[in-house]
Amino acid sequence: MTLRLHNTLSGKKEDFKPIDASNVRMYVCGPTVYDYAHIGNARPVVVFDILYRLLRHEYGPEHVTYARNITDIDDKIMKAAAEAGVEISEIAGKYTKIYQDDAAKLNALPPDEEPKATDYLDQMKAMIEKLIADGHAYEAQGHVLFHVPSMKNYGRLSNKNKDELIAGARVEVAPYKKDPRDFVLWKPSTADQPGWDSPWGRGRPGWHLECSCMTEDLAETIDIHGGGLDLIFPHHENEIAQSECAHGKPLANYWVHNGYLVLGGEKMSKSLGNIQTIHGLLKKFPGEALRLTLMSAHYRQPLDFSEEAVKDQKRRLDRWYRITEGAKEGEIPPAVLAALMDDLNTPKAIAALETEKNPGAVLAGARFLGLLTENSDDWFKGGVSDGPSGEEIEALIAERLEARKAKDFARADQIRKDLKAKGIILEDGPGGTIWRRTD
Ligand SMILES: [Zn+2]
Numbered sequence: 001m002t003l004r005l006h007n008t009l010s011g012k013k014e015d016f017k018p019i020d021a022s023n024v025r026m027y028v029c030g031p032t033v034y035d036y037a038h039i040g041n042a043r044p045v046v047v048f049d050i051l052y053r054l055l056r057h058e059y060g061p062e063h064v065t066y067a068r069n070i071t072d073i074d075d076k077i078m079k080a081a082a083e084a085g086v087e088i089s090e091i092a093g094k095y096t097k098i099y100q101d102d103a104a105k106l107n108a109l110p111p112d113e114e115p116k117a118t119d120y121l122d123q124m125k126a127m128i129e130k131l132i133a134d135g136h137a138y139e140a141q142g143h144v145l146f147h148v149p150s151m152k153n154y155g156r157l158s159n160k161n162k163d164e165l166i167a168g169a170r171v172e173v174a175p176y177k178k179d180p181r182d183f184v185l186w187k188p189s190t191a192d193q194p195g196w197d198s199p200w201g202r203g204r205p206g207w208h209l210e211c212s213c214m215t216e217d218l219a220e221t222i223d224i225h226g227g228g229l230d231l232i233f234p235h236h237e238n239e240i241a242q243s244e245c246a247h248g249k250p251l252a253n254y255w256v257h258n259g260y261l262v263l264g265g266e267k268m269s270k271s272l273g274n275i276q277t278i279h280g281l282l283k284k285f286p287g288e289a290l291r292l293t294l295m296s297a298h299y300r301q302p303l304d305f306s307e308e309a310v311k312d313q314k315r316r317l318d319r320w321y322r323i324t325e326g327a328k329e330g331e332i333p334p335a336v337l338a339a340l341m342d343d344l345n346t347p348k349a350i351a352a353l354e355t356e357k358n359p360g361a362v363l364a365g366a367r368f369l370g371l372l373t374e375n376s377d378d379w380f381k382g383g384v385s386d387g388p389s390g391e392e393i394e395a396l397i398a399e400r401l402e403a404r405k406a407k408d409f410a411r412a413d414q415i416r417k418d419l420k421a422k423g424i425i426l427e428d429g430p431g432g433t434i435w436r437r438t439d
Contacts, residue, residue, distance in 0.1 A: 001341050003058060005224070006300060008232060008255040009157055013343055016254065018223050024055050024064045025218040027252070029211055029227040029235065030114070032071040033095035034080040036277040039290075039305060040228075040261040040268055042106060046294040047258045047344065048226050049108040049370065054340050057368070067113035069214045070096050073204055078193060088194050089118075102278045105287035106294075107370035115217060117210040121196050124205045124213045127246050128185050128198075136245040140176035142188035142201050148181035151241050157255060158233035168233055183238050185209050208238035215243065215251065225252035229259055258299045265304065281310070286379070288371050289314035295346040295369065318390045320366055321376040323359050330360025332368050393424055397433050400426075 003016040018024045028048045031037050048068070055064045071077075072092035081088040096116075104110070128144050131137035136150045148154050148165075155165050162181075169181045184206040189195030195202040215222055220243070227236065236255065243251040260267065263274050281290055284307070292313040297303040333356050339348035349369065356362050366372040380391035388396075396415050403411040416426050419435070427434050 001338065003054065003341050004343050005254055005256055006343050007253075008257050011159075014254070016223075018059070019219070019221065019253070021059055022063050024059050024224075025222040026052065026055065026064070026066045026224040026226065027211075027215045027218055027222055028066070028068045028111075028225075029231055030068040030070050031095075031099050032074045032076055032207075033092045033099060034074065034077040035095060036279045037095075037099055037102070038268055039276045039278055039281055042102075042278045042290065043261050043294050043299075043303060044226065044228050044258050045103050045108050046106055046291055046370075047299040048256075049106075050295065050299075050340065050344055050346065051224070051226070051256070052109060052111075053368065053370070054344070057337075065113065065218060066111040067115060067214070067218055068111040069211060070099075070114055070116045071207065071210060072096065072116045072118050073194065073210075074207060092116075098279060102282060105282050106278070106291045107287060107373060109370075113217065115214040117205070117214065120210065120213045121205070123216060124186075124209050125198055127209065127213055127242065128200075130246050131185065131242065134245065136241075137185055138178065139200050140178075142203065143174075143176065143184055144186040144200050145177060145182040146185055146238065146241055146245075147178060148183070148241070149179050151245055154181075154241055155237060157237050157240055160233060165233075183208065183234065185242070208235055209242060211235070212239050212242040212246070212251070215239075220247040220251075221249050222252045224254045224256055226256045226258075229257045232257060259297075259302050261294075261303045261305050263305055276305075285310050285314065286317075288317055288373070291370060292317060292350070295350065298347055299344050315390070317371065318380070320353070320362060320372055321374075321379050322390075324363040324366070324372060325376045327359035327363050329364045329367065330358060332364045333361045336365040336368065388419070388422055388424065393419065393435050397426065397435065401433070 004013050005016050006013045052066045077088050077091055081091045137144055137146050166180045186200055186203050188201055188203045195204050240251050268274055289310050293310045335352035336349045339345040353362055353365050380389050400412045400415040425436050
């Protein structure tokens with residue numbers, strides 16, 4: 001079976017052929033650590049964790065290197081630090097730790113490397129010097145800019161034409177740009193801003209440059225570069241421009257992008273006031289329920305996220321925990337692997353687990369997906385914080401039945417009322433009592 005991945009560069013699903021099967025290299029753009037990450041940022045964490053697990057399965061864990069960077073110098077971090085009256089390293093350190101802890105609760109394996117941008121200042125300055133020397137960049141008023149017309153095939157990842165590229169670059173419009181598409185490699189810092197000495201004055205790097213230098217540790221050409229769809233332009237387009245003009249070879253052979261996460265069809269945004277943080281959601285739901293929700297749509301499709309959807313996936317996990325209770329882990333169902341090998345088709349992999357009859361195979365398949373990692377007692381004790389778990393409800397139903405048998409109708413009625421208050425409806429029928437949630 002060959003792994004197939006949709007490559008943004010070609011717009012097609014392609015067979016994955018690593019440069020060196022004994023060292024498969026993947027780089028994914030990580031967080032800018034200035035605040036709690038929102039649930040949309042959890043999607044690439046889970047998507048690329050699945051890809052990482054699959055690569056480790058195919059090539060052996062010791063033959064895969066996965067790097068996910070930490071952007072710890074950025075204007076947003078500077079703003080948060082200034083507001084809090086602390087150094088940027090304090091803000092960055094705090095939110096890096098929270099991000100890593102939250103990713104662990106989503107059962108994402110830690111990447112092999114988590115490079116921090118501020119550890120790469122020397123490489124960044126060296127890359128800028130090379131780009132200037134080769135006529136790809138120029139200095140202007142304390143800034144260094146990449147000169148887009150110096151690269152013949154700029155724009156081929158996002159497939160944008162020149163007018164679209166100009167419109168997209170407008171956010172950084174400045175009188176010293178030779179071409180409106182030119183973008184910043186280095187910018188000056190004022191005395192009260194964090195900065196590093198450089199041949200172009202004290203300043204700090206542009207965001208795109210950071211990733212171009214952090215990928216260099218893996219190789220000049222890596223196998224897979226990943227991130228969210230919103231990073232294709234300008235971030236990844238500009239990473240390609242910098243790295244390819246500096247090295248004279250492709251930055252990555254496969255570009256893999258995950259789709260947006262939406263809430264009730266709307267994009268999450270601060271102005272709409274519908275931001276949900278990973279950290280906040282993990283207080284309400286088990287990490288595995290959030291993880292399964294994030295896997296419930298194909299990674300390239302939009303994912304409509306809601307708490308209702310998480311509750312549905314929690315119930316699915318309840319069921320899987322019940323049927324695999326006491327089972328010994330068996331073989332991963334071939335249909336699960338086949339679905340994942342076909343461009344990470346997680347909905348199909350989940351469907352394959354649903355039809356699997358052997359509890360040991362269900363357990364193996366689910367664990368491969370980073371699920372069913374708790375023992376079932378702990379899982380059922382956890383439950384959803386805003387409602388009782390299935391196990392708790394079943395226990396109360398049994399208690400109510402006992403109470404009725406003992407003619408303690410007051411107690412039986414109380415149990416029914418308590419459950420109703422928690423959104424659980426009991427229906428007595430000829431086959432016994434069944435329950436359902438009203439929410
Ligand atoms: Zn990046």
